[in-house]
Amino acid sequence: MKESAQLALPLRVDAEVRENRAEGGSNFRLRLAVAGWPGAEPGRFVMLSPGARGAALRFDPLLPRPMAVYRTLGVAAPPEIEVLYKVAGRGTRLLAETHAGDRVRVVGPLGVPFAMPVAGRRALLVGGGTGIASLYELAARAAQRGPVVVMLGARSEAELMGCDDFAALGVELRIATEDGSRGHRGRVTELLEAALDAGAGGEAIYACGPTPMMRRAAEIAALRGRSCQVSLENRMACGFGVCLGCAVPRADGSIALVCRDGPVFEAGQVAWAGLP
Amino acid sequence: MGGPAVSTVDTRVKLGGIALRNPVLTASGTFGYGAEFAPFFDLARIGGIVAKSITLEPRQGNRPPRIAETPAGMLNAIGLENVGVDAFITEKLPALAAGVVVVASVFETEIDRYAEVCKRLSGVPRVAGLEINASCPHVKSGGIEFGQRAEVLAQLVRATRRATSAPLLVKLSPNVTDIREMARVCEGEGADGLSLVNTLQALDIDIETRRPVLSNVLGGLSGPAIRPVALRMVWQASQAVRIPICGIGGIMNAEDAIKFLICGATAVQVGTANYLNPLAALEVAEGIEAHARRHGVARVADLVGTIEVPAR
Numbered sequence: 001m002k003e004s005a006q007l008a009l010p011l012r013v014d015a016e017v018r019e020n021r022a023e024g025g026s027n028f029r030l031r032l033a034v035a036g037w038p039g040a041e042p043g044r045f046v047m048l049s050p051g052a053r054g055a056a057l058r059f060d061p062l063l064p065r066p067m068a069v070y071r072t073l074g075v076a077a078p079p080e081i082e083v084l085y086k087v088a089g090r091g092t093r094l095l096a097e098t099h100a101g102d103r104v105r106v107v108g109p110l111g112v113p114f115a116m117p118v119a120g121r122r123a124l125l126v127g128g129g130t131g132i133a134s135l136y137e138l139a140a141r142a143a144q145r146g147p148v149v150v151m152l153g154a155r156s157e158a159e160l161m162g163c164d165d166f167a168a169l170g171v172e173l174r175i176a177t178e179d180g181s182r183g184h185r186g187r188v189t190e191l192l193e194a195a196l197d198a199g200a201g202g203e204a205i206y207a208c209g210p211t212p213m214m215r216r217a218a219e220i221a222a223l224r225g226r227s228c229q230v231s232l233e234n235r236m237a238c239g240f241g242v243c244l245g246c247a248v249p250r251a252d253g254s255i256a257l258v259c260r261d262g263p264v265f266e267a268g269q270v271a272w273a274g275l276p
Numbered sequence: 277m278g279g280p281a282v283s284t285v286d287t288r289v290k291l292g293g294i295a296l297r298n299p300v301l302t303a304s305g306t307f308g309y310g311a312e313f314a315p316f317f318d319l320a321r322i323g324g325i326v327a328k329s330i331t332l333e334p335r336q337g338n339r340p341p342r343i344a345e346t347p348a349g350m351l352n353a354i355g356l357e358n359v360g361v362d363a364f365i366t367e368k369l370p371a372l373a374a375g376v377v378v379v380a381s382v383f384e385t386e387i388d389r390y391a392e393v394c395k396r397l398s399g400v401p402r403v404a405g406l407e408i409n410a411s412c413p414h415v416k417s418g419g420i421e422f423g424q425r426a427e428v429l430a431q432l433v434r435a436t437r438r439a440t441s442a443p444l445l446v447k448l449s450p451n452v453t454d455i456r457e458m459a460r461v462c463e464g465e466g467a468d469g470l471s472l473v474n475t476l477q478a479l480d481i482d483i484e485t486r487r488p489v490l491s492n493v494l495g496g497l498s499g500p501a502i503r504p505v506a507l508r509m510v511w512q513a514s515q516a517v518r519i520p521i522c523g524i525g526g527i528m529n530a531e532d533a534i535k536f537l538i539c540g541a542t543a544v545q546v547g548t549a550n551y552l553n554p555l556a557a558l559e560v561a562e563g564i565e566a567h568a569r570r571h572g573v574a575r576v577a578d579l580v581g582t583i584e585v586p587a588r
């Protein structure tokens with residue numbers, strides 16, 4: 001939601017896996033050394049080719065998978081990025097089998113980042129499932145500008161991602177699990193409702209997670225006359241606006257590409273009923 | 277074939293009157309309007325780009341989902357989404373550096389509209405040639421593709437040939453019984469070259485919902501899965517006509533592209549590979565040159581049609 005002219009241009013790099021660690025549930029943490037990595041504003045993503053790992057390129061599965069840049073580790077040379085992912089199907093299962101020293105093809109950084117909150121304003125970040133991974137850099141940078149509340153949700157405690165990292169940022173962390181194994185028993189959007197009703201107003205609201213969760217967060221915000229930034233997920237083939245495969249309808253009837261015009265959108269601009 | 281390694285290779289080819297610095301182009305619909313790839317490499321280093329197919333007016337495409345992955349391939353049903361011929365000329369072409377060879381791709385739903393788009397593109401200095409995408413459903417034939425019926429294809433090529441004096445390539449649909457017949461029809465109507473193949477009509481199903489995976493129900497299959505079919509069609513077409521052929525279908529690397537040259541293609545287009553590897557076209561071009569050097573082939577054009585079929 002920022003002028004794309006200011007954003008770093010994407011690279012294609014065969015990155016080296018430094019670490020690929022199971023983190024409980026179906027969660028993994030992948031650390032990649034990416035030569036020339038220019039850094040990524042919060043909310044941008046990369047395309048990873050799980051089929052193109054190791055020495056030989058394979059073409060099945062064919063398409064790269066979109067993954068948020070969880071964070072850039074600035075101290076390393078070459079720069080390293082972390083990706084938090086859940087094993088969801090064939091591509092992520094292959095990714096889970098990679099070892100330190102393997103190569104994984106990276107194209108990125110891609111997409112339009114979140115707009116930062118106005119300095120001094122409270123920011124409310126709502127993350128569910130793998131959507132949590134899109135919020136870490138946002139939380140880190142927003143925390144330098146004002147108070148931040150991060151609300152994370154998952155089915156159970158084991159499926160939660162990144163909690164310790166968020167806690168280490170010193171932001172206020174609130175948790176919801178559907179089975180009540182940690183924090184509030186219920187949905188993370190209930191935490192958002194409570195925070196908005198108890199708050200002083202004027203907060204910047206951000207949501208990233210499964211579509212029904214983001215749709216609910218958008219409703220909660222809209223009911224209170226508030227805007228909300230969401231980061232949409234969609235199937236992608238290219239990630240940089242050339243296949244036209246990731247199109248979604250906008251509320252005004254036009255078409256947006258999730259990879260090029262998003263993944264971050266103002267919730268009110270999205271035609272939620274038309275999402276795949 | 278060839279002799280000892282050579283130090284320099286002449287990579288230039290001529291495709292139906294279009295001079296190319298090497299035989300590698302990018303396939304329509306897989307390279308946007310070109311500028312999207314400028315961060316990755318200098319587009320003047322490949323033979324040329326075939327832009328996304330354009331219509332007379334800007335159009336929106338199909339509802340999502342528009343793409344799905346299949347074994348070693350993908351399905352797409354994007355629809356006719358494009359910026360329209362006028363925005364293509366005034367906005368998209370000027371965004372490309374001067375040395376980039378651009379072939380404009382044209383599709384429409386009626387023959388006179390195809391001809392009108394060709395007219396508007398004629399004489400535009402940045403347009404090196406036109407490619408007629410015959411894989412569009414013909415409204416008057418009840419949705420069957422223009423390229424699926426010989427008489428309709430003949431009318432289309434005749435009308436577009438009359439509309440332009442620019443080099444004219446016709447991109448054939450593979451969804452036909454005999455590709456040789458379609459190739460001959462195009463040659464007979466004055467096409468300068470052929471591009472083949474477009475995507476193969478296909479279907480996939482989600483067994484949980486029992487629904488087709490694409491909103492459009494049917495989609496076009498592309499990627500390595502179609503390469504042997506495409507290679508067969510290029511070989512058959514190259515035996516049926518004398519106009520040059522641009523081979524397309526599942527090319528992922530130089531080895532794949534060289535197979536098309538050997539089977540009679542004068543040039544190739546890299547398609548789906550651009551999605552997973554934005555540097556694919558450049559790597560294919562460099563790989564072909566390296567292969568020629570290693571095999572003592574002084575001119576890449578000398579590889580074309582060198583298939584050796586053992587006597588049976």
Ligand SMILES: Cc1cc2nc3c(=O)[nH]c(=O)nc-3n(C[C@H](O)[C@H](O)[C@H](O)COP(=O)(O)OP(=O)(O)OC[C@H]3O[C@@H](n4cnc5c(N)ncnc54)[C@H](O)[C@@H]3O)c2cc1C
Pocket residue numbers: 045065066067068069083084085086087088089090091092093130131133134232233234235236263
């Ligand atoms: C911008 C963006 C950022 C993302 N960031 C992350 C991240 O940081 N961590 C993470 O774990 N995942 C992330 N995802 C989702 C991730 O891309 C998918 O989970 C992954 O592509 C699944 O691949 P697969 O081969 O394992 O599953 P498949 O076998 O392809 O599919 C398994 C299941 O997931 C569904 N699915 C597949 N692809 C997507 C998709 N792109 N979006 C939604 N559902 C999908 C399928 O319908 C199916 O039900 C992100 C997606 C986008 C668009």
Ligand SMILES: Cc1cc2nc3c(=O)[nH]c(=O)nc-3n(C[C@H](O)[C@H](O)[C@H](O)COP(=O)(O)O)c2cc1C
Pocket residue numbers: 243244245303304305306328329352354381409447473474475497498499500502524525526527545546547548549
């Ligand atoms: C998403 C997508 C969009 C495409 N759009 C067009 C198009 O607009 N015009 C066209 O002539 N071909 C189009 N094609 C077909 C390709 O140009 C090419 O003929 C086909 O994909 C086979 O080559 P490949 O296997 O290398 O991709 C498209 C293909 C894909 C995958």
Ligand code: FES
Pocket residue numbers: 235236237238239240241242243244245246247257258259260
């Ligand atoms: S994923 Fe290709 S255009 Fe968005």
